[in-house]
Amino acid sequence: MLAYRDGEGAAFELLYVRWRGPLYRYFLRQCGHAGQADELFQDVFMRVIGASAGYEPTARFTTWLFRIAHNRLIDHWRKLGREPVDPLASNENGEDGEFDPPAPEDAAPERQAERRQLGVALLAALNELPEVQREAFLLAEEGGLTLEEIATISGVGRETIKSRLRYATAKLRHKLESWR
């Protein structure tokens, strides 16, 4: 990013090739709609390009990139009148709340029957995750971010992110049990 800021166009291409897929999938899994994902993806990279002149490496580029993406996604949801709901209400000590029950069984089997692939089932299960858990999962999988980085991006504590990830994994496993 510093090289791109200093006028090296090839540096941006490297960044873009590296992060185009993860960022696009982050939006696609969060929105569930390719058109919205396209719009958000393009908007984030335009913001990256616009901010390149004043870019200072205060954090990893990945953290910076996904923080922009997270903020953009929050704006998108607000625009749609939605608020990302955390089903795990953290208590005062920051400990995890009660385990969220699995998504309704009626929708999952239909999708599972349609796709017949474990991967597709996983993606479907991911889509059924609560937004904050899905986001934590996607930031970890697509961005390769650490718990601390995800916590920084999401604006919550590290333990909260840890809980979200644990519950997300458990739910996905649970969803995939019927396909094994």
Next chain:
Amino acid sequence: MSEIDPKLSRLYREASSVGPPAALDAAILAAAGKQIAKPRRRERSAWLRWMAPASAIATLALGVSIALLVEREQPGTIDETAVRPAPPQLQGAPPARATESTKPKAADSATPAATGKKEAPAAVAPAPVPAVPAQVPLLAAPAPLPHPAASMPSAPPAAEAFPAERRAKAIAPGAAEPKAAESGIAAPKADQSKRVRASNVTGDSALGAAGAAAPPAPAAAGKLAPLRQQAIQRSPEAWLDEISRLKREGREKEAAEQLAEFRKAYPAYAVPESLLSK
């Protein structure tokens, strides 16, 4: 990350390989390319923004320095215009050298002569009498050729001749420099301090000498001034060389007259035996 099952993570990566459409890639990369071009334009505009004030400052500095130079040169230029009418009064002075010392533009490339010209008017300028500008070319013009002894009045006293010689060097360094070099005196430079000194010399002794030559008789001033100038301009060695040349040419009478004048001017100077003998 330990919170995510590795098998689940591998399965997700295998299943999720979708990317943005190619059109989106092209649009973003094009925008990135445009963004790179912007800072370059900004650099050029910054240079252009500074170029105008910088050139204005440079022009101003150049103009001020030229104005200062012109201001310094101005007194010399004014006095040189006053000097111009004088050359016709030169009797026997070589035209080329007279022109060289009196024309202001002729010696632009010759720095010592040019500086000499500057100093000459500075030395003469304070003179209040109108006769002084007419004498300036006489003072400035070297007179290497001999004059008839009959027309030569009495030579100036030796005490007066020495400061007059210094003044002559200040006034016409082009002519006086070689002699100054011979006598171990450094060639005059056109700096302000010397100019001041020259004007001081002019103010007390040099102008006094000129004034001493002028008052006796206005009609005789025309004859008296060249002779006095001859004594002023010449160094003793040059004068003796001239007398020696007259003797070699067989012009004994003129040589004797010149020698008499020389002895009046430089009574303490040791005249070579070859000149004394007939």
